[in-house]
Amino acid sequence: MTTTTQPDLADSPLRRITSWWHAFEEALPGGRGRRTLWLALIALVMGVLITLVWLAGRYEASQLQAELEGDTTEAVSDLRRQLTRQTQSLQGLQSNTPLETFWNTEAQALLREHREWLRIEARDPELNLKNQVDSPLHKPIFKRVSRTDSLNETVQACAKARRINGPSYSSSYFLPQNDGIGFEVMEMCLPATQDGVLVGFTIVTYGLQGLLNELLGDSFGRRNEISFTEPDGTRLAIAGSQSRGLRVFTSQQLVNLPGNTLVLRMDGRRGEASIFPNVLTALVTAMSIALLTVMVLLVKDSRRRLKAERDLAEALAFRKAMEDSLVTGLRARDLEGRITYVNPAFCQMVGFEAEALTGRNAPMPYWPPEMVDEYKQRQAIRLAGNVPPREGFESVFMRQDGTHFPVLIIEAPLISVQGEQTGWMGAVIDISEQRRIEEVSRASQERLQATARLATVGEMASLLSHELNQPLAAIASYANGSLNLLQNPSAVPQTLDDVHMALRRIAEQADRAGRVINSVHDFVRRRDQDREALAPKMLFDAVAPLVQLQARKLRVTVHTHIDPQLPEVMCDRTMVEQVLLNLARNGMQAMDKPDCSDRRLLLKARRAASNAEQAWVEFSVTDVGEGISETVASQLFTPFFTTKAEGMGLGLSLCRTVVEQHGGHLEFEALAPKGTVFRFTLPVKAALLLDKIPA
Missing domain, CATH: 3.30.450 (Beta-Lactamase)
Structure with a gap:
């Protein structure tokens, strides 16, 4: 269906000329009664002007x-x-x-x-x-x-x-x-x-x-x-x-x-005779045009002034509507720190009326009492211009009812029309909901990590039983032998020495079984999310028993290489151990093929490329398996994507999330002629300098 659009005549040239003429009539002295005299005067001036120009043109042509x-x-x-x-x-x-x-x-x-x-x-x-x-x-x-x-x-x-x-x-x-x-x-x-x-x-x-x-x-x-x-x-x-x-x-x-x-x-x-052929004609023409121009300018100035007033009123109304509709709080302060303006969103955020905030200086009524001294010091730093502008920072405000809530403040210099700074303009965002969502997300991540660890332990149950079977069988053998020796009433000192040796062997095997069980228990139950400074060797030693369980079953030789004098890394121990264990198990399973006879797994830690702000340590897990195809590589880190019949598809996705949360990067690379290496980086322990940011 075709729709015909009618032309908009509201701003057509005819309408503009008509409105201008009506305004000109209103601006004429004496009103409409003397309109004819003014028109005659204008016509006479225009006639003289045209005649002078024509005569001057004729004279120049001659x-x-x-x-x-x-x-x-x-x-x-x-x-x-x-x-x-x-x-x-x-x-x-x-x-x-x-x-x-x-x-x-x-x-x-x-x-x-x-x-x-x-x-x-x-x-x-x-x-x-x-x-x-x-x-x-x-x-x-x-x-x-x-x-x-x-x-x-x-x-x-x-x-x-x-x-x-x-x-x-x-x-x-x-x-x-x-x-x-x-x-x-x-x-x-x-x-x-x-x-x-x-x-x-x-x-x-x-x-x-x-x-x-x-x-x-x-x-x-x-x-x-x-x-x-x-x-x-x-x-x-x-x-x-x-x-x-x-x-x-x-x-x-x-x-x-x-x-x-x-x-x-x-x-x-x-050349053609110019419009102004001589100075005299130009002067007369200029004076005549000036008379008409002044009259026209007066009318246009009146119309422009009225239009400017209407536009200003509309702009003020529009700005007021925007300020009332904003969910972001706006706060303006002068160079001494006094509040000069707040919008309704800011007032609603802190629970105070605009009149109660305007003109106030430190301490502000929305500052928590226990932080007043700290906020005063930070405000002095801000007003002195010692903090880079337009940088967002987090702070804590207090509502009128005494409840505390976190906010994000973005503040920049307030520049006047003359280009001079008259104060500071800040945008305040209530991030309480954002913090709640982050907490929920963190808890969900913890539950997901725990689920992944339980799934890993479940897959290791058979390996654990096989590993424990050996020390338990040895304990049973030494115990039976000791009983047989003790039943002989004519035991000699040599027999007692054999019993003592058997008891020591029983203790060693029991300790070995305990270490295996404790390593799995700690891996599953650990909840501490605080980051700590750890040597790379400690991380490898923590996962070594679990890695060896899988390696003995799959007939894989595990080699560990750690560069000397590596610095400590700042990390969440449990999460990084899970990353190492997942990558090691994936590498060993990639070599569990009949045609793979030389099964070697290399765990390595070395210094990575660093910059002036942060140093890094690189961890790598290298296998000699069949490698990763291009189709699988494009989806390798996608959650719930797996090539294993009984896999969950969360391992590599969680590994990348953990590494990125530490500020590092996880990547993989194909090796020639076969095999794959996975690398990730962790930050080196360093002293962090935290600038004080004003509230």
Whole structure:
């Protein structure tokens, strides 16, 4: 089923504009009665502002156009001036001795100097070709079209040059080239006279593109696009470049040359007229905008202030609701230790009202009387800043009815908006229920440990009976032999010595049976959970009789290796003995296979890798059994997982729990070619430094 959601108009742009306009109307002086005058004033100011900006824009555009026209005029003058200098260079060529070799050399030098020249010709008065030189900087221009086909413009230019006795320029014409393209050229004819008699003509062929690039490109082509055009606007040659995105201003001027007139067009690249083209307009505009802005800001400030007040009220109400809903007690203290704030959860926790706690300093009413002196000292340490902040610590508080309960306190510096510490903020958590659950869990763990020990002893019952059978049988044999000797009335001293020896053997066997029974009895009945400092050898000796029981039945050789001068370890003796016994029994059972002939079990203790805070001793149990498969290894420490037909699946799980409770780590590793080693670590006995933590 598709649900159509209607658009939310509560915060739409139209709704915001409408609400803003209503607020603006309310903020206008005089109320709604003078609304029309204010609207007229606003419209007048906006009209003046728009008009000023428009006029300034027009003025700037006219300034840019005038600047471009000035550039065009200067470009025309510069072009004519340079063409005049080039004419003087040709006259210098005519005045030299007209030797052909010398003429060619001078002509080539001029062609190299003037890149816009394409060809220089020397002709007689009848325009017959006497000599010619093509520019070494360009390809010869009369390869595709013969020179005779383009003499028409040259003849007209030279005829006019003869009449005016000076240089004359031909009309431009298109000259195609072999590469399929071509260009516009123009020729200048300069008559040569000697003693007032015409002796010939010097003709120079110009490329219009070269004229623009060489004579005007460097000075005017950087900011403008320059071109020669025909009267109808057709472009004959273009130089310079024009950027996109800019406003183009155009100026055209005639280049009057003897015999020909060119149209020079310049397209100026200029930016769009800016919004504020001059300082005066900018000032007027700024003042006008300022008047409107002040009015708008007043309205927006009023709306913002009202909104801030509403948001502040909502934030305070929300914070109060959160404080009332918290189950964690909050307590704020100043730098002198006085309570400045408590939340309802804290008051409910200690049983005092907020008024009875606020402003109080040490001793606090929720401190147990027997701990007041200690708590004062700890509070002084806290206020002096000698305890790391944001570290949780446990303490004991007292309710108003006198009952004590444990709490967890997490305290940190209280920092103001200016970044200065104004006190301490603490979070107080009642951990009574947590402690009760931990006690229940500990009792359950003890019962589980006892059950596991009983199960272990039950499995050893048959072994115990077999082990006790030997000393009991020996006792019976020595007792019967002694009775037989004593029944002989003619006993001699030698017989009495045999009786004494038999009685000593009976005592030894009885002591042996007692040790076996006592070791099992102590293992099952031991309840003391206090940790004590023990030598690793004592732990091995404690489980040795039970391990030997299993070893003799399974024909396993047990080796024990303890590194010399090992330090004592801090541990719960009963629990660690159970870990050693479980690991040893598992190792021996892993070797109880028909194909395992060399059955050796190694119990080892050595120093482990330590750090600056704690030293460790590593215990290991190594067997040469068939090893542990990958499938079993992934579930090895899972409770109630077992590969034995009569196993409970709790042994290795309990072993890991015991080791981790001591702060150590239990792991196993496969050996090559076969076998497995189990390792676990126990902490070395060390002096523990306990920092005092404030309440």
